[in-house]
Amino acid sequence: MGKGIKTASGEIVTLKTSYRAEAKIEAVYTGGRVEFSGDDSHMFCTCGSAVQILVTEDGHVERTITEEEDQVTSLAVSGDSQIVVVAWRSLLLKQYEWQKGACTRSWKGHIGPVMSMAFDSTSTLLATGATDSVIKVWDCIKNYCTHNLRGSVGVVSLVRFHPDPSQLKLLSSSMDCAIRVWDLQRSCCVHVLSGHVSAVTSLCFTSDGHTLLSGGRDKVILVWDISTGRNKGTVTVFEGIEGMVVIPNDARQTIKGLTASPGDTVVATAGDKGLIRLWSVTSGQVLMTLEPLAGHASSSPAEQAEDKALHTYVNLQYRPIIGGLVGVTYDHNILFYTGEHLKRTKQFIGYPDEVLDLRLVGEGQGLLAVATNSEQVKVFDRKTMNCQILTGHSGIVLSLDVSHDGNAIITGSKDNTIRVWQLDPVTKCFFLVGVGTGHTQSVGAVAYSRVKGSFVVSGSQDQTLKLWNFKNLQSSDKHEPLKLTAKYTQLAHEKDINSVDISPNDKLIVTGSQDKTAKLWQRSDGSPMGTFKGHRRGVWSVKFSPVDQCVATASGDSTIKLWAIADLSCVKTFEGHTSSVLRAIFITRGMQIASSGSDGLVKVWTIKTNECVTTLDLHTEKIWALTGSLDDQWLVSGGADSLICQWKDVTAEVEAQEVEAQEELVLREQELSNLLLKKDYVNAVGLAISLNQPFRVLTILTDLLNEGGIDGDFSKTLCLLREDQMQAVLKFTVKWNMNAKNTRVAQTVLKHVLCRYPPEVLAKFDGIQQTVEGLVPYTERHFQRLSRLQQLATFVDYTWQRMRICSEVSAVPDKAHHYDGKSEPQVMEPWVNTDNTQLKVADSDISLDCKENIISHVGLCPETEAHDTNTLSCDTNAPSCDDHDANGGDGSDGDGSDGDGEQYTPAPSRRSSRKKPSLHSSYSSKKKQLAKPKSQNSRRAVKAKGT
Numbered sequence: 001m002g003k004g005i006k007t008a009s010g011e012i013v014t015l016k017t018s019y020r021a022e023a024k025i026e027a028v029y030t031g032g033r034v035e036f037s038g039d040d041s042h043m044f045c046t047c048g049s050a051v052q053i054l055v056t057e058d059g060h061v062e063r064t065i066t067e068e069e070d071q072v073t074s075l076a077v078s079g080d081s082q083i084v085v086v087a088w089r090s091l092l093l094k095q096y097e098w099q100k101g102a103c104t105r106s107w108k109g110h111i112g113p114v115m116s117m118a119f120d121s122t123s124t125l126l127a128t129g130a131t132d133s134v135i136k137v138w139d140c141i142k143n144y145c146t147h148n149l150r151g152s153v154g155v156v157s158l159v160r161f162h163p164d165p166s167q168l169k170l171l172s173s174s175m176d177c178a179i180r181v182w183d184l185q186r187s188c189c190v191h192v193l194s195g196h197v198s199a200v201t202s203l204c205f206t207s208d209g210h211t212l213l214s215g216g217r218d219k220v221i222l223v224w225d226i227s228t229g230r231n232k233g234t235v236t237v238f239e240g241i242e243g244m245v246v247i248p249n250d251a252r253q254t255i256k257g258l259t260a261s262p263g264d265t266v267v268a269t270a271g272d273k274g275l276i277r278l279w280s281v282t283s284g285q286v287l288m289t290l291e292p293l294a295g296h297a298s299s300s301p302a303e304q305a306e307d308k309a310l311h312t313y314v315n316l317q318y319r320p321i322i323g324g325l326v327g328v329t330y331d332h333n334i335l336f337y338t339g340e341h342l343k344r345t346k347q348f349i350g351y352p353d354e355v356l357d358l359r360l361v362g363e364g365q366g367l368l369a370v371a372t373n374s375e376q377v378k379v380f381d382r383k384t385m386n387c388q389i390l391t392g393h394s395g396i397v398l399s400l401d402v403s404h405d406g407n408a409i410i411t412g413s414k415d416n417t418i419r420v421w422q423l424d425p426v427t428k429c430f431f432l433v434g435v436g437t438g439h440t441q442s443v444g445a446v447a448y449s450r451v452k453g454s455f456v457v458s459g460s461q462d463q464t465l466k467l468w469n470f471k472n473l474q475s476s477d478k479h480e481p482l483k484l485t486a487k488y489t490q491l492a493h494e495k496d497i498n499s500v501d502i503s504p505n506d507k508l509i510v511t512g513s514q515d516k517t518a519k520l521w522q523r524s525d526g527s528p529m530g531t532f533k534g535h536r537r538g539v540w541s542v543k544f545s546p547v548d549q550c551v552a553t554a555s556g557d558s559t560i561k562l563w564a565i566a567d568l569s570c571v572k573t574f575e576g577h578t579s580s581v582l583r584a585i586f587i588t589r590g591m592q593i594a595s596s597g598s599d600g601l602v603k604v605w606t607i608k609t610n611e612c613v614t615t616l617d618l619h620t621e622k623i624w625a626l627t628g629s630l631d632d633q634w635l636v637s638g639g640a641d642s643l644i645c646q647w648k649d650v651t652a653e654v655e656a657q658e659v660e661a662q663e664e665l666v667l668r669e670q671e672l673s674n675l676l677l678k679k680d681y682v683n684a685v686g687l688a689i690s691l692n693q694p695f696r697v698l699t700i701l702t703d704l705l706n707e708g709g710i711d712g713d714f715s716k717t718l719c720l721l722r723e724d725q726m727q728a729v730l731k732f733t734v735k736w737n738m739n740a741k742n743t744r745v746a747q748t749v750l751k752h753v754l755c756r757y758p759p760e761v762l763a764k765f766d767g768i769q770q771t772v773e774g775l776v777p778y779t780e781r782h783f784q785r786l787s788r789l790q791q792l793a794t795f796v797d798y799t800w801q802r803m804r805i806c807s808e809v810s811a812v813p814d815k816a817h818h819y820d821g822k823s824e825p826q827v828m829e830p831w832v833n834t835d836n837t838q839l840k841v842a843d844s845d846i847s848l849d850c851k852e853n854i855i856s857h858v859g860l861c862p863e864t865e866a867h868d869t870n871t872l873s874c875d876t877n878a879p880s881c882d883d884h885d886a887n888g889g890d891g892s893d894g895d896g897s898d899g900d901g902e903q904y905t906p907a908p909s910r911r912s913s914r915k916k917p918s919l920h921s922s923y924s925s926k927k928k929q930l931a932k933p934k935s936q937n938s939r940r941a942v943k944a945k946g947t
Helices: 301-306 651-677 681-690 694-708 710-720 723-736 740-756 768-811 813-817 848-858 923-931 936-946
Strands: 004-006 012-014 019-025 042-047 050-055 061-066 072-077 084-088 092-097 102-108 114-119 125-130 134-139 144-150 156-161 169-174 179-183 188-193 200-205 211-216 220-225 230-236 241-246 266-271 276-280 286-289 313-319 324-329 333-338 343-349 355-361 367-372 377-381 387-390 397-402 408-413 417-423 430-437 443-448 455-460 464-469 482-491 497-502 508-513 517-522 528-533 539-544 550-555 559-564 570-575 581-587 592-597 601-606 611-617 623-628 634-639 644-649
Touching (some): 019 611, 084 114, 125 156, 125 169, 156 200, 169 200, 266 313, 355 397, 367 397, 387 430, 408 443, 408 455, 455 497, 550 581, 581 623, 651 681, 681 694, 694 710, 710 740, 723 740, 723 768
Parallel strands (some): 072 114, 355 623, 397 443, 430 482
Antiparallel strands (some): 042 050, 114 125, 134 144, 211 220, 220 230, 266 276, 313 324, 333 343, 355 367, 367 377, 397 408, 455 464, 508 517, 517 528, 539 550, 559 570, 581 592, 601 611, 634 644
């Protein structure tokens, strides 16, 4: 639960404890063809081992089609937008109903990976071309192969159906640069169109369907008569064509500035020069050139040669519902050109690459500036995901920062320069206003002034700290950026400077370095004020507190330290990350710290308690970048996994839900208590199940079982439960059965379930396999335990009965020994049980060893001696004890003499030499003797027998 803390100004601030991933910018396209649904509402992009389905409006991922350990080689979407067929590197073709995310069919059609696919206009036939030089046509309705076309040379890179379904013609292109026209009615090749000298990348038809246009990397467009296979003309475009599309006649009329005769054919081309141009096929002239790719127009010839691959289109389509052109670039960007002037209105980043730094910028912080593993800076619209690309650096951009008003950005790069970008309030786009040169190595840290925005600070791998002053940047020419000069340069550290920050009042500067230290500097003259020492590894991040005079540092030693500026002492240390902490920032008015590390975790710490209150886990790689919004409602993280995650503060929402849930729980608990008072056990058990309280259900069932037994309310209650409730009780039984104290209830419930439901019904229970696997081992253990207990109980009962018999027998000779011969001899009554039945124990019911143990336990002689049956005539009717007489088992009268009065000495015992008890002892002494503990040998014997 979040806690409110009163600030110095009297405002109550709630500490953050809960965040939710509200939006993500992730890799959605890594190469290949981009397909659209029939209504242009969704895009289908190949992304490694998955197909990402994006909403065209805002670019967010709606659904993902993926297969484990497999790669997508090609895909096709039917014209009615119902079917998506994906070709995998495992040679499987899978057909999906993408709106449901279900695979409806899977088959293997080629002996090589499928590289191209296309549906016909009726969405019935699917053509596939593979590396095995075979083209196959499939009926997607009846699910069979209709044609197997051979004759291509090498990889079949392109297949297209004729737009008129009545002609049943298929066109293909392969590695021999020829175009083959297949007649599907005769299943043969009717024309081979040879003319290109390089790979053919595009095939399109004119509106009448009689003319074919083909474009390739040989920088020409060839015009063909599809019926005769004759070449009708050539258009030279002076660039390798990667995408080509015919502009429909009705769309041409909506484009301003496009002048073409009514009967002319207009095509749009995109290629390796990074330009989209509209051509007249009749005249071979360029009618219009669209906005070039970012950075193309301003790059020098040397830079153009170096970055030519990045400024290249790989695909071009015309989408009638969108009302414009969609181009895909080599660096995985998807661009939309719409409107009457075909302006670039939207741009999606298919692959953000490794994120190195990011900041929230713009009005209301509605934009997100990101430095990725490239020389470009990407500025995303957080709502629409539209992206503006800032080009100018010639090396990878390593760091960036934003001005206090959010309208300016400073970037540092591997090209040893810093650049300042200003936001145009009209176009809402950034443009370059200043360039600073002077560092001799990569600029890895930059910071913008917090108050006036009149200077910036940079730190470099050359171990120097520079302060740059500038004025009137807003009035500078967009095409002529100002040249910044450094006010001073300080040799700040012994190793690379990783981070730099400016105090909220613009008077102090702090730097962090790989030399394991952070240093404090005067902003005015760059003089050092002190060094923060204590980290065991390099310092990756430094940050001033917005309210207190302290500095937070994050280090490679997995700790975050808080330092007092006054005496440069460490006041707090935060430990919790398992690897290097790469970034730390203050949030919640300086009362909390958010940190990110190499472990892929974002942690939120409360400074007062040194406690980590929450951990955000969504990244799979290092998190290099972390920033927060001014209102403390958002955290944005970016890492090496090409994922940018926007975390929203939901502390208040979670607290409200917890309060509501607690109130609801109290009400339902009261309702449950009322049901138990009313003895409405069925509804009580059902309510406890809905509350997910297995212990409460156990308590109710235990009470019912103890009060009424199995046939009472216990069985009645279980019989009235619904099947889904019985499934829940059966799952609870798995946990109950683990405890021996709850075995009775668990096994009784299990018996009821097995008797109530037949096996075919039980097999349909949710999670029945896991339930059975959890019940069987503990049930077997309980059965074995009870079996052992029953055996031990029977043995103890038998032992006790034998002890009673022997004790009664040993008491009789006392009276027989003092018989005076005058009175009638007393005959001992037979022993009886508590139920007045005569006790009879067969001598054969106990083994010799067991008898000796029992006799030894009660203090009788263990030796087996022959006795004289005439010694005690009064005991002839008494039951014998293992063929021993009642005088102690040695045939004497109890006083050491035999029956004739002569002294008798018994033979020495083999088992024990201890003194035998005398039968002349009193009854009380006999009781004491019986209460004596057993000898060591007897205990061992009994233990062995019991085992």
